[in-house]
Amino acid sequence: MRVKTLGQFIIEKQADFQYAKGELSRLLRDIGIAAKIVNREVNKAGLVEILGETGETNVQGEKVKKLDVFANEQFIAALKAGGECCAIASEENEEIIPIDSEVSKNAKYVVAIDPLDGSSNIDVNVSVGTIFAIYRRITLKGGGKNEDFFQRGTEQIAAGYIIYGSSAMLVYTTGKGVNGFTLDPSIGEFCLSHPNLTIPKNGKIYSVNEGNYLHFPDGVKKYIKYCQAEDAATSRPYSSRYIGSGVADIHRNLILGGIYIYPTTTKSPKGKLRLLYECNPLAFIIEQAGGKATDGVKRILEKEITELHQRTPLFIGSEEMVDKAMEFLKASVALESK
Ligand code: AHG
Numbered sequence: 001m002r003v004k005t006l007g008q009f010i011i012e013k014q015a016d017f018q019y020a021k022g023e024l025s026r027l028l029r030d031i032g033i034a035a036k037i038v039n040r041e042v043n044k045a046g047l048v049e050i051l052g053e054t055g056e057t058n059v060q061g062e063k064v065k066k067l068d069v070f071a072n073e074q075f076i077a078a079l080k081a082g083g084e085c086c087a088i089a090s091e092e093n094e095e096i097i098p099i100d101s102e103v104s105k106n107a108k109y110v111v112a113i114d115p116l117d118g119s120s121n122i123d124v125n126v127s128v129g130t131i132f133a134i135y136r137r138i139t140l141k142g143g144g145k146n147e148d149f150f151q152r153g154t155e156q157i158a159a160g161y162i163i164y165g166s167s168a169m170l171v172y173t174t175g176k177g178v179n180g181f182t183l184d185p186s187i188g189e190f191c192l193s194h195p196n197l198t199i200p201k202n203g204k205i206y207s208v209n210e211g212n213y214l215h216f217p218d219g220v221k222k223y224i225k226y227c228q229a230e231d232a233a234t235s236r237p238y239s240s241r242y243i244g245s246g247v248a249d250i251h252r253n254l255i256l257g258g259i260y261i262y263p264t265t266t267k268s269p270k271g272k273l274r275l276l277y278e279c280n281p282l283a284f285i286i287e288q289a290g291g292k293a294t295d296g297v298k299r300i301l302e303k304e305i306t307e308l309h310q311r312t313p314l315f316i317g318s319e320e321m322v323d324k325a326m327e328f329l330k331a332s333v334a335l336e337s338k
Pocket residue numbers: 091114116117118119120209244245246247249272
């Protein structure tokens with residue numbers, strides 16, 4: 001069988017876009033290249049100690065960077081050089097990074113990115129990821145502005161994630177389904193391995209940080225108890241699986257079916273995850289795969305955004321499971337207001 005690389009696939013799909021002159025294709029290609037560089041570093045993470053690079057400086061006398069900072073720099077450099085992006089919003093930067101250069105003078109897009117998701121797993125050889133969202137700019141020229149990012153998730157032109165796991169995989173959507181590509185290290189290419197990914201309507205996995213249980217809203221507590229209850233007809237109890245890298249948890253649930261929850265807690269009353277570069281892109285992908293993503297009440301993609309690092313609670317995954325969790329939330333809110 002002949003393999004199809006990410007590059008070939010993107011070019012073939014270019015015809016799907018009205019007016020597309022290849023800019024989006026180039027942007028996706030640039031992200032793919034940066035992802036390969038990040039993957040290379042992620043794969044070497046465990047070697048840092050024995051190579052004596054653990055201190056402040058490495059053997060070349062360069063400062064050793066944390067992987068999340070390194071990943072951030074790689075994606076920014078690739079997007080700056082590519083010329084299709086007029087601003088970047090990153091989890092690692094307080095403010096947006098406008099790009100106003102000779103190569104980017106016709107740039108139509110802005111990119112929001114979580115360069116390294118699951119940073120607590122970097123040093124323990126557990127999967128991490130990258131999440132990105134692409135919007136068409138609203139402003140007309142020069143470097144992009146905040147307002148280019150203050151668009152609802154429904155306006156995303158494309159979104160994707162890379163998972164640096166037992167294999168590296170890039171999964172993305174442009175609103176016409178979801179496709180997954182696995183990196184073949186022998187040829188250094190992402191190859192189409194998961195065409196037309198769909199998430200099962202129902203699943204047997206729930207993913208939530210149960211350590212925060214006491215601080216969860218009542219409806220979430222009750223839904224967790226529901227997941228743990230014995231019921232043969234609905235294959236309960238479900239299995240609990242929580243990696244702590246949202247990308248990895250949501251990727252697994254996309255393939256197997258399941259729900260991932262990061263609710264509000266008494267400590268983080270707005271939730272923990274960020275709307276712009278975590279929840280919106282993941283919601284776009286999961287919806288495109290036939291699943292659902294809400295904040296417990298409202299569809300994530302329709303949420304208004306007024307701050308770059310705005311937080312939101314997240315209920316995402318198999319449609320029937322998200323619906324069930326929302327039923328519990330609704331019932332307990334109704335009870336509380338009595
Ligand atoms: P990041 O590493 O980009 O800060 O994101 C981590 C996120 C998400 O990926 C993960 O599911 C969640 O935070 C884990 O949070 P807890 O440790 O609070 O469970």
